[in-house]
Amino acid sequence: MKRLISCCLLVLSPYALAAEDASCKNVRMGVVNWTDVIATSAMAQTLLDGLGYKTKQTSASQQIIFAGLRDKRLDMFLGYWNPIMNQSITPFVDAKQVTVLAEPSLKDAKAMLAVPTYMADKGLKSFADIATFEKELGGKIYGIEPGSGANTQIKAMIEKNQFGLGKFQLVESSEAGMLSAVTRAVKRNEPIVFFGWTPHPMNINQDMTYLTGSEDALGPDEGRATVWTVTAPDYASRCPNVSRLLSNLTFSAEDESRMMQPLLDHKDAQASARQWLKDHPQDQQRWLEGVTTVDGKPAAGNLKLSAK
Numbered sequence: 675m676k677r678l679i680s681c682c683l684l685v686l687s688p689y690a691l692a693a694e695d696a697s698c699k700n701v702r703m704g705v706v707n708w709t710d711v712i713a714t715s716a717m718a719q720t721l722l723d724g725l726g727y728k729t730k731q732t733s734a735s736q737q738i739i740f741a742g743l744r745d746k747r748l749d750m751f752l753g754y755w756n757p758i759m760n761q762s763i764t765p766f767v768d769a770k771q772v773t774v775l776a777e778p779s780l781k782d783a784k785a786m787l788a789v790p791t792y793m794a795d796k797g798l799k800s801f802a803d804i805a806t807f808e809k810e811l812g813g814k815i816y817g818i819e820p821g822s823g824a825n826t827q828i829k830a831m832i833e834k835n836q837f838g839l840g841k842f843q844l845v846e847s848s849e850a851g852m853l854s855a856v857t858r859a860v861k862r863n864e865p866i867v868f869f870g871w872t873p874h875p876m877n878i879n880q881d882m883t884y885l886t887g888s889e890d891a892l893g894p895d896e897g898r899a900t901v902w903t904v905t906a907p908d909y910a911s912r913c914p915n916v917s918r919l920l921s922n923l924t925f926s927a928e929d930e931s932r933m934m935q936p937l938l939d940h941k942d943a944q945a946s947a948r949q950w951l952k953d954h955p956q957d958q959q960r961w962l963e964g965v966t967t968v969d970g971k972p973a974a975g976n977l978k979l980s981a982k
Contacts, residue, residue: 698913699968701729704739704751707819708849710873710901711753713933714779716943718752718923720951721961722916723944724977726968735821736762743906744771750909750920754902757893758785758823763904773907775921778900780873782927785824786888786897787815788870790860791881800887804867805838813842816855816868820846824869824892831891856880871899873930875938915966919973922961929957948979 701722705715719729732739732748736759742748744766754763754774766772789798798807804815815832817825825846832839847855852868853876859866860880870882888896903920910917925933936946951958962973 694915695912698916699727701727701916702747702749703729703731704742704748705731705733706736706739706753707733708753709875709934709937710871710930712943713930713937713946714752714923714925716947717933717950718750718920720944720947720979721919721923721977724979725919725965725973727916735819736823737821740766740772740904743904744769746906749906749913749916751904752779752901752920752923754904755783755785755823756900756902758827758899760823761826762823771907773905773909775903775905777921777924778902779924780901780927780930783872783899783901784884784897784927785869785871785899786884786892787828787867788882788884789865789867790856791883792863793865793867794883798865798867799883799885801837801885801889801891802887804842804885807865807867808841810865811842811867814845814867815839815842816845816847816852816866818846818852818869819848827892828869836889836891871897873925873927873934875931875935878931878935915968919961919965922963922965951977951979 701719703715703719705711715731719731722729732742734742736753739748739751740763743751756778763772767774787801787804793807797803804811815828817828819825825844828844831837832842832844845852845855856866856868856876858864867885870876870884876882884897886896893899903923905917905920933946933950936949937943958977959974962977965973967973967976
């Protein structure tokens with residue numbers, strides 16, 4: 675982890691913010707179609723809009739987003755999952771084409787294959803157990819979108835016949851598609867193995883069990899993960915005020931899961947972010963510390979949260 679990001683850590687002084695370049699008024703955010711990233715990106719956009727910035731989100735795959743940061747077509751990405759996305763981001767980090775913030779926005783994440791708990795009760799508790807349930811599982815493991823780091827790692831296990839998974843097929847879909855498959859299986863009490871993670875309301879809505887014995891196939895420490903914000907390489911020097919806000923914008927897995935639930939209930943992401951800020955003034959205060967509006971006024975007391 676330290677080796678990966680040591681070449682491009684972003685260190686921000688709490689108060690010594692230089693004047694921002696005029697281009698900073700327009701903020702371009704890359705967003706992958708993961709509910710946690712959508713929720714945190716909506717929070718950042720709501721705060722920036724409320725401070726007078728003009729933000730635009732671009733939904734794309736992680737590879738396209740990293741290339742966009744490199745080419746300065748995008749300014750920021752709030753969804754770099756380490757280690758799941760390491761294979762995708764490492765070339766950009768090594769070439770100093772993106773900048774990773776000095777501290778993670780989320781420290782207590784996890785990403786790992788999982789099963790409904792009724793399958794764990796039947797003996798499917800570890801990666802080594804999956805192959806013994808091949809017939810019941812239909813030889814399928816349910817992943818997320820094509821090209822994701824998680825899918826790449828699962829495919830590698832299959833190709834190497836790791837854990838005896840050589841005959842298995844990875845079902846690539848999307849977060850929503852995978853969760854729909856899990857929901858259907860649970861309703862029918864059917865076997866299923868899927869890619870799970872926290873923060874996510876799936877941990878609340880489903881009685882699920884993460885598999886053990888992964889042998890670091892999906893990352894060390896049984897899938898323990900951190901989430902980081904990534905910017906264009908020169909963004910901190912050009913846009914110190916926005917960069918200070920990004921540095922402040924940290925979360926817990928429990929809070930993020932709660933932020934995500936309205937989105938899964940088909941509520942508007944920015945409306946949900948505005949409601950969270952109104953209901954959690956302590957978060958608003960923490961995130962706005964040392965930050966100003968786009969025209970230099972203290973952010974505290976000058977944040978506008980009215981709907982557009």
